[in-house]
Amino acid sequence: MAKPLKDQAFATQDKVAELVQKVGAAIQQELPTVMAKMKLYLQNPSTRTILYKPIKTNIVEAHVQVQSLLKAEYSAEEMESIINMASIQDLQAQLDNLL
DSSP: OOOOGGGSGGGSHHHHHHHHHHHHHHHHHHHHHHHHHHHHHOOOHHHHHHHHHHHHHHHHHHHHHHHHHHHHHSOHHHHHHTOOOOOHHHHHHHHHTTO
16 A cells, blocks of 8 residues: 555655745746746737736646645645645735736
8 A cells, every 4th residue: 555645755744845935935036037037028018918827827727736635635734834835816916916
């Protein structure tokens, strides 16, 4: 019988918390830089919006998938105490503010 995901070396609470933190930092630090560069080359806001929509959709979808997996594998206490993920609504608002 295979061990539960949370018992795997790569999916310990500390590793997952570190990964979530790194992704959050990348969204806050690197994505605004990408958007600023996009604004330099694309003057039309509607063009930027069209190009940004699949990026935003992919980020949100990945967030939903990870959140669903974590909810299935970790208890509510573990989720709250170790893994501090943004809610879907907060993430969408954060991504919307980049445009």
